[in-house]
Amino acid sequence: MKAFTLALLLSFATLTSSAQVSKVSFDATTKVFRLDGGNVSYVFGVNSRGELQQMYWGGRLGATDTFPAPKPKPEWASFDDSYTTTPQEYAGWGEGLYIEPALKVTFPDGNRDLVLHYASYKTTEHGFDVELKDIEQPIFVTLHYSMDSETGVLARSATIENRGTESVTIEQAAAASWALPAGHYTLNYLTGRWAGEWTLNQEPIQHGERIIESRRGSTSHQANPWFAIEAGTPDEEHGEVWFGALGWSGSWRITVERDQLDAVRVTGGFNPFDFGYVLHPGQSLETPIFYGGYSAHGLGGASRELHLFELKHILPRTASTRGAEMPRVRPVLYNSWEATEFNVNEAGQMALAEKAAALGVDRFVMDDGWFGQRKNDHAGLGDWYVNPQKFPHGLKPLIDKVHSLGMDFGLWVEPEMVNPDSDLYRKHPDWVLHFKGRPETEQRNQLVLNLARPDVRAYIFGFLDKLLTENDIAFLKWDYNRNWSEPGWDAIPANEQKEVYVAFTRNLYSILAELRQKHPNVEIESCSGGGGRVDLGILRYTDEVWPSDNTDPFDRLTIQNGFTYAYTPQVMMSWVTDSPHWMNNRSTSLAYRFLSSMQGSLGIGANINKWTPDETALAKRLIAAYKQVQPTIVRGDLYRLISPLNGSEFSATEDVNRDKSQAVIFAFIHSTQEGRGFPLLKLEGLDPNVEYTLSSIEGKASPNTPTTASGAWWMNHGLVMDQSFRGDFQAAAFRLDKK
Ligand code: DGJ
Numbered sequence: 001m002k003a004f005t006l007a008l009l010l011s012f013a014t015l016t017s018s019a020q021v022s023k024v025s026f027d028a029t030t031k032v033f034r035l036d037g038g039n040v041s042y043v044f045g046v047n048s049r050g051e052l053q054q055m056y057w058g059g060r061l062g063a064t065d066t067f068p069a070p071k072p073k074p075e076w077a078s079f080d081d082s083y084t085t086t087p088q089e090y091a092g093w094g095e096g097l098y099i100e101p102a103l104k105v106t107f108p109d110g111n112r113d114l115v116l117h118y119a120s121y122k123t124t125e126h127g128f129d130v131e132l133k134d135i136e137q138p139i140f141v142t143l144h145y146s147m148d149s150e151t152g153v154l155a156r157s158a159t160i161e162n163r164g165t166e167s168v169t170i171e172q173a174a175a176a177s178w179a180l181p182a183g184h185y186t187l188n189y190l191t192g193r194w195a196g197e198w199t200l201n202q203e204p205i206q207h208g209e210r211i212i213e214s215r216r217g218s219t220s221h222q223a224n225p226w227f228a229i230e231a232g233t234p235d236e237e238h239g240e241v242w243f244g245a246l247g248w249s250g251s252w253r254i255t256v257e258r259d260q261l262d263a264v265r266v267t268g269g270f271n272p273f274d275f276g277y278v279l280h281p282g283q284s285l286e287t288p289i290f291y292g293g294y295s296a297h298g299l300g301g302a303s304r305e306l307h308l309f310e311l312k313h314i315l316p317r318t319a320s321t322r323g324a325e326m327p328r329v330r331p332v333l334y335n336s337w338e339a340t341e342f343n344v345n346e347a348g349q350m351a352l353a354e355k356a357a358a359l360g361v362d363r364f365v366m367d368d369g370w371f372g373q374r375k376n377d378h379a380g381l382g383d384w385y386v387n388p389q390k391f392p393h394g395l396k397p398l399i400d401k402v403h404s405l406g407m408d409f410g411l412w413v414e415p416e417m418v419n420p421d422s423d424l425y426r427k428h429p430d431w432v433l434h435f436k437g438r439p440e441t442e443q444r445n446q447l448v449l450n451l452a453r454p455d456v457r458a459y460i461f462g463f464l465d466k467l468l469t470e471n472d473i474a475f476l477k478w479d480y481n482r483n484w485s486e487p488g489w490d491a492i493p494a495n496e497q498k499e500v501y502v503a504f505t506r507n508l509y510s511i512l513a514e515l516r517q518k519h520p521n522v523e524i525e526s527c528s529g530g531g532g533r534v535d536l537g538i539l540r541y542t543d544e545v546w547p548s549d550n551t552d553p554f555d556r557l558t559i560q561n562g563f564t565y566a567y568t569p570q571v572m573m574s575w576v577t578d579s580p581h582w583m584n585n586r587s588t589s590l591a592y593r594f595l596s597s598m599q600g601s602l603g604i605g606a607n608i609n610k611w612t613p614d615e616t617a618l619a620k621r622l623i624a625a626y627k628q629v630q631p632t633i634v635r636g637d638l639y640r641l642i643s644p645l646n647g648s649e650f651s652a653t654e655d656v657n658r659d660k661s662q663a664v665i666f667a668f669i670h671s672t673q674e675g676r677g678f679p680l681l682k683l684e685g686l687d688p689n690v691e692y693t694l695s696s697i698e699g700k701a702s703p704n705t706p707t708t709a710s711g712a713w714w715m716n717h718g719l720v721m722d723q724s725f726r727g728d729f730q731a732a733a734f735r736l737d738k739k
Helices: 298-314 346-359 396-404 423-427 454-470 494-518 553-566 590-597 613-635 711-717
Strands: 010-017 021-027 032-037 040-046 052-059 103-106 116-124 127-134 139-147 154-162 168-180 185-191 199-204 208-214 223-231 241-247 252-258 264-270 277-279 284-286 289-295 333-335 363-366 408-413 475-478 523-526 573-576 601-604 637-642 650-656 662-671 691-698 708-710 728-738
Touching (some): 032 127, 154 168, 154 277, 168 289, 185 252, 185 553, 223 553, 277 284, 396 408, 553 573, 590 601, 590 613, 590 691, 613 650, 708 711
Parallel strands (some): 363 408
Antiparallel strands (some): 010 021, 040 052, 103 168, 154 289, 168 277, 185 223, 252 264, 650 662
């Protein structure tokens, strides 16, 4: 092991001192590293064997508290040695390790033993870079730690480097492992399917391993790379919660293990399934970032911390918001997909644009169908020229019209895909993911372009850049409507072809970054047939996401509820669409549809040509009311007051803005039974000493409700709804404003 370079007994580096003082420290005597941010402390150190050992992750400790040097855990029996019982920060697969390794490699001579020991460290702006090295081989791993001073969210990742003279194959590489002491815990994670994303699963953590993953080449609808672990049983506002989210939009995996001694470890990063990455001499591999946080205030507290972190540190800024603390609120948009599907043309889109502008919409988005020979989903993907039959004069007349109506213009694209019935595929059949000579599996009649290839990357960047240069486009809806099959890449040596899993996603990110740099005001939505590509990796480059193709306003209550455990309502696009809804053939009032959508970033996706004057007037009023409170809804603190899950008769949410001068409350009834009134809504997060005035956005409070009362009143006495608030699919919304 290398000697410590630091001569000082104790060295402190004090970082950003905004509201909370955040600090990183290294004690050279005990070899203990400590990071403090928000209400969180994270501590690890070098044990007597030279391994990096996790020591503490939880509520913030006193500034003068110190730790002795970490000791490896004892061997439990000859079957569970100390290597496997000691919680390592980043364990190589070697020695006697039986739990999930962070890193597994094969050396050219067939040796697969990897034992990572501490080598050196460097203090960085918000944390540490800690270098580990195999006990013999020149494989180095630098662990990056960076803690947010306000929320205590810790960003962790690893750089794996081959400083030897021979190539090494990486078979498994995590971003980080997180450890919790022996105890009883509940695991929360999100699963789903197309049109049914964001199901919250809650289960006790049992012995063995629970795997949450995507093997599909992208994030997936089926599981999302987020977890939250509660001490004991689930609770929305109380108790300790450790949570994490992986910033990776390719195949990923998170494992949650409870070992034989009841300790829990979470390891996440690239999915090792079909993984293989050859590190030639001098080369390195960066893992994705795994973010982790802690709250003592239940799942609600955990999601509020994560939302704030996403708003401030993940989401991109445009030229006009560069340096701003928060991204700008999303423009209220209109999208014609559900109204017209592929049947877009100049006259039809112009007519819808006129109607949309009259409602108070800020952004008009034309969806699928405008390009190539795209009449349905059988043809056209890959041919990104404007369809001359539908738009004989190009896009300019429509864009000019949209601008003249005071809106900006957005356009749908699906850059990574190709239909076999396209000029692009006919010219470059080898550009798709495929195994030579094997059938190519189509899904939605399309194939996936191999974005890992430099020529494909150049083509995709080229057409998007041209589109944005030649047209005044403010927004791209970037769609991705299938998962991978046959992920072959035969243009490179056979032993390197599995690198497609890394190279594809890296090229996707690099295209997004380059486009944003060249067109610094353009905004982008990540859509993948709904919520199939939502994670903290893509959110670094996209301003919003499409959580689900399911826009049924009742289904959306549970979909959106699940979504907000991991992601801020700022990015949660939510359209008001037609009734009866295509998904469930359910009829709901326009007000109900609006209030469901107003819990996120509002859009309209209905056929507004068919709206009656009354419906148009209601929509206009609610859009105006929404805009007045939108910053509180999308950037405030979210409290899930009554959960819509488990067939609940009722549900309610509350958003409180950051200076506690405003709150917005949404209440929904599924179906009143036995005349039951809506439950008393005890509000949260207000300033008890401030007077707030209640006003209705939609619906009525009980006649006995004071117009103005203290925060203490609204939180302790609570808001009573009017007796008339009963029936099927009812909704009400209120705002409280500091007097
Ligand atoms: C899937 C998206 O989620 C929809 O909103 C729509 O854009 C279609 N693709 C278009 O093909």
